Amino acid sequence: MTTKHTDHLLISQVSIDFPTPQGPFRALDKVDLRIEKGEFVSIIGHSGCGKSTVLNIVAGLYQATEGGVILDGREVNEPGPERAVVFQNHSLLPWLTAYENVELAVKQVFKGKKSKAEMREWIEHNLTLVHMDHAMHKRPDEISGGMKQRVGIARALAMQPQVLLLDEPFGALDALTRAHLQDSMMEIQATLGNTVIMITHDVDEAVLLSDRIVMMSNGPAASVGDIVQVNLPRPRNRVAMAESVEYMRCRKAVLSFLYERHGRKTVSVSVEDEEVQPARDNIVTLKPSTAKAA
Amino acid sequence: MNTKQLFQTLVAPFLGILLFLAIWQIGAPKIVTSLGAVPGPVQVFEQFTGLIDEHQAARQKEVEFYQRQEERNATALAEDPNAEVSIRPYTGKATFFDQIVTSIVTVMTGFVLAGFIAIPLGIVAGLSQTVYAALNPLIQLFKPVSPLAWLPIVTMIVSAVYVSDDPTFDKSFINSALTVLLCCLWPTIINTTVGVANISKDLQNVSKVLRLSWWTHVRKIVLPSAIPMIFTGLRLSLGIAWMVLIAAEMLAQNPGLGKFVWDEFQNGSSNSLGRIMVAVIVIGLIGFALDRGMLLLQRQVSWDKSAALR
Numbered sequence: 001m002t003t004k005h006t007d008h009l010l011i012s013q014v015s016i017d018f019p020t021p022q023g024p025f026r027a028l029d030k031v032d033l034r035i036e037k038g039e040f041v042s043i044i045g046h047s048g049c050g051k052s053t054v055l056n057i058v059a060g061l062y063q064a065t066e067g068g069v070i071l072d073g074r075e076v077n078e079p080g081p082e083r084a085v086v087f088q089n090h091s092l093l094p095w096l097t098a099y100e101n102v103e104l105a106v107k108q109v110f111k112g113k114k115s116k117a118e119m120r121e122w123i124e125h126n127l128t129l130v131h132m133d134h135a136m137h138k139r140p141d142e143i144s145g146g147m148k149q150r151v152g153i154a155r156a157l158a159m160q161p162q163v164l165l166l167d168e169p170f171g172a173l174d175a176l177t178r179a180h181l182q183d184s185m186m187e188i189q190a191t192l193g194n195t196v197i198m199i200t201h202d203v204d205e206a207v208l209l210s211d212r213i214v215m216m217s218n219g220p221a222a223s224v225g226d227i228v229q230v231n232l233p234r235p236r237n238r239v240a241m242a243e244s245v246e247y248m249r250c251r252k253a254v255l256s257f258l259y260e261r262h263g264r265k266t267v268s269v270s271v272e273d274e275e276v277q278p279a280r281d282n283i284v285t286l287k288p289s290t291a292k293a294a
Numbered sequence: 295m296n297t298k299q300l301f302q303t304l305v306a307p308f309l310g311i312l313l314f315l316a317i318w319q320i321g322a323p324k325i326v327t328s329l330g331a332v333p334g335p336v337q338v339f340e341q342f343t344g345l346i347d348e349h350q351a352a353r354q355k356e357v358e359f360y361q362r363q364e365e366r367n368a369t370a371l372a373e374d375p376n377a378e379v380s381i382r383p384y385t386g387k388a389t390f391f392d393q394i395v396t397s398i399v400t401v402m403t404g405f406v407l408a409g410f411i412a413i414p415l416g417i418v419a420g421l422s423q424t425v426y427a428a429l430n431p432l433i434q435l436f437k438p439v440s441p442l443a444w445l446p447i448v449t450m451i452v453s454a455v456y457v458s459d460d461p462t463f464d465k466s467f468i469n470s471a472l473t474v475l476l477c478c479l480w481p482t483i484i485n486t487t488v489g490v491a492n493i494s495k496d497l498q499n500v501s502k503v504l505r506l507s508w509w510t511h512v513r514k515i516v517l518p519s520a521i522p523m524i525f526t527g528l529r530l531s532l533g534i535a536w537m538v539l540i541a542a543e544m545l546a547q548n549p550g551l552g553k554f555v556w557d558e559f560q561n562g563s564s565n566s567l568g569r570i571m572v573a574v575i576v577i578g579l580i581g582f583a584l585d586r587g588m589l590l591l592q593r594q595v596s597w598d599k600s601a602a603l604r
């Protein structure tokens with residue numbers, strides 16, 4: 001990958017306090033991150049550490065208490081279609097078909113810029129990109145979870161965003177569907193070259209898709225713990241990748257960060273198919289039952 | 295359909311009705327009022343056919359009344375082509391069926407007007423905490439007030455404000471419709487507000503990311519999500535409205551089924567109790583039909599045709 005050193009997206013010293021009955025709760029403390037144009041960045045961390053909060057701040061849905069987000073030189077302070085979000089549970093309008101869901105976004109973004117025919121073509125193009133052209137006119141309740149997530153991605157892509165924000169986009173799907181969608185995502189990324197921030201709790205997914213993996217420390221007052229650079233050539237093939245030394249290195253780096261450096265000790269990190277189980281919540285107390293340590 | 299379902303959906307309701315009629319038929323003659331024995335279902339049905347006959351006779355009279363005038367006018371014109379002729383409207387006593395029509399028109403007028411006020415208000419209150427805070431005390435205050443308490447106020451205000459030499463609507467009609475309107479407002483406002491305030495956070499976020507305009511947000515996201523709650527409110531309103539209207543008509547002597555019941559009660563003939571019972575059953579049936587009508591409408595406008603509607 002050629003990397004131009006421009007500050008495309010800058011997350012600068014972002015802290016956020018949520019008001020609670022017990023006073024302000026500092027969820028994020030001085031999160032710092034620079035992302036280049038066309039870069040694919042994953043954020044991984046234990047459940048409740050503040051990954052979604054980071055994403056929501058970039059999306060403009062939350063306001064940082066301190067610090068801020070700068071996209072192409074301009075500060076982000078409200079949501080907008082140039083930072084399209086794919087939510088964890090698809091968030092399609094259940095009363096609209098797949099086509100109409102994408103149409104709503106396209107009409108909003110390209111009003112006055114595209115003709116009716118061009119819009120139609122663009123909507124169909126995006127649905128084809130995520131392999132949903134065969135079920136365009138079905139409503140969300142008539143299609144599977146994976147298909148819904150595809151439509152959600154198509155809707156986001158159709159906005160032609162500068163940054164694509166994905167909050168555990170494949171988290172609720174079965175392994176096979178997830179693999180399919182990961183492949184689709186890599187394909188799309190290769191064609192469009194979007195800047196992507198993806199939250200995940202799946203280590204393999206993070207390594208397979210990302211240029212960099214950002215590992216967050218546990219909350220409260222979570223921050224960027226460490227960053228792993230994934231130096232794997234693209235296009236990547238999941239089967240070939242599995243034996244690559246670089247792949248193993250990245251995978252191990254992430255696992256050891258999550259399990260060894262953050263209190264939750266596991267017997268071994270080399271176990272096949274080990275998945276990072278999201279901790280139940282961010283409360284720091286370790287119950288005996290959750291400590292599997294020897 | 296298996297036997298159990300068949301029993302539950304067809305046989306059981308039929309048995310229930312049959313049992314009710316039997317108890318009524320046996321029990322009624324044992325109670326003797328100043329107007330004679332309480333009529334059983336058979337006698338009530340006879341009163342019903344009697345009311346149909348009366349209605350047909352009244353229609354016949356009306357037709358003849360106009361015929362006579364036309365004939366008279368025709369002869370007058372034949373004698374003198376410049377003669378001034380006119381047709382006076384028929385002003386016979388309203389029959390039972392006329393009163394039914396009056397009541398239904400009145401309730402629908404008040405109900406529809408209330409919907410046009412309550413749904414937009416509910417949407418605005420559901421979207422804006424400030425509007426909700428401003429509106430809530432008023433809703434809480436007026437909601438428990440029986441609409442009948444409004445009746446005198448409505449009557450006074452209407453007679454003060456609605457002055458016209460050639461009124462399009464009767465004052466009594468406006469009084470009844472306004473009373474219905476007042477009682478329809480609250481359940482619809484409250485339910486619409488709740489429905490709108492509980493729109494899924496995710497859909498709200500989608501709307502924000504897309505920067506939908508206020509109006510598009512309402513049309514594309516708020517209304518479809520809130521439709522079930524809006525209809526819950528509307529159905530509650532219509533149910534209350536129908537009950538209130540009958541009472542208001544009795545109280546204010548405004549034309550309608552309530553007036554029919556009251557007139558019969560005052561009349562005190564041997565037929566009166568039977569006729570009142572006909573009215574009671576008809577009122578029940580119409581109330582039921584109105585509710586079913588709302589359900590059908592909900593099915594028409596709701597996106598989720600599979601949702602359980604009751």
Ligand SMILES: Nc1ncnc2c1ncn2[C@@H]1O[C@H](COP(=O)(O)OP(=O)(O)O)[C@@H](O)[C@H]1O
Pocket residue numbers: 018019025027045046047048049050051052053054219282
């Ligand atoms: N709107 C909010 N109000 C109060 N606390 C919140 C809010 N959103 C998130 N939090 C808290 O911030 C922390 C991080 O949450 P989140 O970003 O959702 O975690 P993650 O996505 O990593 O699982 C959690 O402790 C959560 O309870």
Ligand SMILES: [Mg+2]
Pocket residue numbers: 051052053
């Ligand atoms: Mg999350």
